[in-house]
Amino acid sequence: IFSLANLSDALAIRSALERRPQRALLVGAGLVNLEMAESLSRRGVAVTMLEKCDHIVPGLDPEMADLVEAELARHGVAVWKGRSVRTFFGNPDGRVQSAWVSGIAEPVAADIVLVDIGVRPETGLARAAGIALGRSGAIAVSERLETSAPSIYAAGNCAETLHLVSNQPVANALGTAANKQGRVAGENLARVPAVFRGVLNTWVVRVFDAAVARTGLTEQEARACGFLPVAAQITAGARARYLGEEPVTLRAIADRASRRLLGVQAVGGGADKRVDVAAVALTAGMKVDEAAQLDLGYAPPYSQVWDPFLVAMNALLRYL
Amino acid sequence: IFSLANLSDALAIRSALERRPQRALLVGAGLVNLEMAESLSRRGVAVTMLEKCDHIVPGLDPEMADLVEAELARHGVAVWKGRSVRTFFGNPDGRVQSAWVSGIAEPVAADIVLVDIGVRPETGLARAAGIALGRSGAIAVSERLETSAPSIYAAGNCAETLHLVSNQPVANALGTAANKQGRVAGENLARVPAVFRGVLNTWVVRVFDAAVARTGLTEQEARACGFLPVAAQITAGARARYLGEEPVTLRAIADRASRRLLGVQAVGGGADKRVDVAAVALTAGMKVDEAAQLDLGYAPPYSQVWDPFLVAMNALLRYL
Structure with a gap:
């Protein structure tokens, strides 16, 4: 039974794999276990993934998580949703x-268990040290990453930061x-x-043949933050069809009141590119109207004349 | 001797290729001839490319054009720069x-000639019809794409448009x-x-194994538009090294006075992604300081923890 937080965990897992496990049980369907599911399957291990919630991959809306599950x-x-482990049995x-x-009567056999539950x-x-924590549970810091104790800085998973769309403090792990924060803290020091x-x-994250990516807020997160979210979901070719189908599905969320883009999720070919494009638009607080006309590059191996990102923005405009 | 403007040109070239030409002479080193150089080479035709200017690929700074030439x-x-055709000889x-x-004494043998000179x-x-042209030589239009003649609209290569960085009217071909303009003109109609x-x-554009892309202004264009350009050029891995080297070179241009990003050129793996990211930043008028901290996605197959785009922005900051 392994968790996956640092290098020594990785080394321990690697030596456990030398005992050639047949069946792996992955508890939690987050990013790390998604990567582990692929790695273990490629080594011929039968993988079962458990997720407590009703959809996998926290950080995606259920409609997109379903594509990852497929x-x-x-x-x-094997993906089992709405299930958790009551206890483990050892030999x-x-x-x-x-x-x-x-909910499963028989015990589920497993030679190796990986726990990725947040x-x-x-x-x-x-x-x-008496340093103040923020609302997210992480260490409260100023814009310069200084904690409540003067001249003491915090950076990385322990430090709270601002979500640029919701304007809420978050613990971003x-x-x-972490890398950027380390640099900023170092500069200030x-x-x-x-x-x-x-x-x-x-x-x-790569899940077998699909890139899976997200930025900003999902529809569920947007609603929780008090926005009036509108969602559009489209599937389009990530490149010219004669170079081989490479569909990508995009789900884009916007705020009905301000027409601002709030977030984008993507599964399929070039998901990484479209989500990075969205990240810049989100940072700029761009409205969908402007995002729908962005001058993105087109050549058959890389896109379509209307890039899937633009198709998604134009789909959103129909609902705004 | 063919030009490359429309479908009938393409069909004519295709039937000329059935005569199995051995040597092609490509006049002009623009996007179309770059694609033709690859296509013809893949068919076993020996290709010589002529360019009148001192570097190939108008729209790239010479430092980046050199990478394409390589x-x-x-x-x-074979690429011959600073040369042009005086006359053709027929059989x-x-x-x-x-x-x-x-500058070449002997006539250069060529079974097929493709002309791509702008x-x-x-x-x-x-x-x-007495409709006004703009400073760029293309048809002057309003933001709604209406010409000087009421209710007559222009869209596509014939219509003038605004460059969002220089704020100058340009003929963008x-x-x-053209696709977006057609839609806007249609909606207004x-x-x-x-x-x-x-x-x-x-x-x-794809040139053999390299993606080549650009957006905004090159250093040369920025200077011509009255900016005080600063340029940074970096080479970084487009993905994790253990997945196979995939270097990409980025050249980024910023304005010393306003610290605004002015343009990005890229050659190599994932050049298309980094240039699309830059295009959004340019549309938003983003300063380099903000662009250097963009929250772009990272996973080993798609990027590095510091995406090459961020590396380029941080390199620019050192000169600003």
Whole structure:
């Protein structure tokens, strides 16, 4: 039974794989377990993935998560939603043998178990030092990443940051932000004034043959933040059809009141590109009207004359 | 001897290829001839490309054009710069046989010649109708694409448009803009008010194994438009190294006075993605400071923790 937080976890998993496990149970369907599902399947391990919620991949709307689930299924990964582990059973050597899964009568056999059930900011040291935490549970910091204790800075998964669309403090546990924050904190420590503006929770992951990516807010998140979200979902070719079909599905969310783009999710060919394009539009607070006419590059291997991103924006305009 | 403007040109070239030409002479090193150089080489035709100017690919700075030239050379295409055709010689059937090229004593043998020396807006009908042309030589239009003659609209290569970075009227001869303009003109004709905001001259082309793309202004164009351009050129991995090297070179231009991003050129893996990202930043009038912290997606197959676009922006900051 492994968690997946750092290099020593990875090394331990690698040596466990030398015992050639037959059946893996992946608890939680987040980014890390999505990558593990692919890696283990490619090594010939039968993979079952459990997700407590009613759809996999937190951070996607259910309509998009379903596409990821289909990609997993197409590659033989069993996905069980709305289920969690009650207890694990071991063999005499102390290794895991099976799990009792909610709603399943028989124990589920498993030679290896990977647990990816979310990230909590490590704030023990900060709390012990009397440093203030923010609403998200991570360490509260200024724009310059200074904590409530003067001259003490926080960066990375432990530090709170601003979501650039919702304007809410969030605990963003992604390496991209951690890297930028490390730089900003370092500059300030070296007395070069620098600010960290915030995040969009942009991520991308490869799930077998599909790129899966998101940025900004999902429809569900937008509603929770008090927006009046409108969603449009389209499927279009990521390149010219005569170069081989490479469909990509985009789900775009906008605010009915302000016409601002709020977020984009993508599954398929070139999902990474369309989500990066959306990330820039979100940072600029762009309205859908402007985003629908962006002058993006076209050549047959890379796009269509109307890039899928523009198709999605034009679809949104019909609902706004 | 063929030009490359429309479908009948393409069909004529295709039937000429059935005569199995051995040597092609490509006059002009623009987008169309770059694509033709690849297509003809793949069919086993020996390709020589002539360019009147001192670097190929108008729309790239010389430093980036050199990378494209190297890619062509690597695939056996001969590139002659600063040269033009004085005259062509035919054989008794009336087909081209060779060309007299400036600065070359011997005639250059060629079974097929393709001429791609730029696009001029077709304004004959407009001029005959007394419709005003703009400074760029294309038909002057309002934001709604109405010409100087009420209720007569112009869209596509014949219509002038605004460059969103320079704010100058330009004749943009790209299908992406033409498509959007056609829609805007159509909506206005159908009495649905719509505006076309302008272009960035974004394009992308595949040259053998490299994507080549640009958006906004090059350093040379920026200087001609009265900016004080600063340029940074970097090479970085477009994805994780262990998935196979895929370097991309980015050249980014910013304005020293306003710190605004002015343009980006890219050659290599994922050039299309980084240039599309830049196109959104340019449309938003983003400063380099903000562009350097964009929350772009990272996973090993798609990027690095610091995306090459961010590396380029951080390089620019050092000069600003």
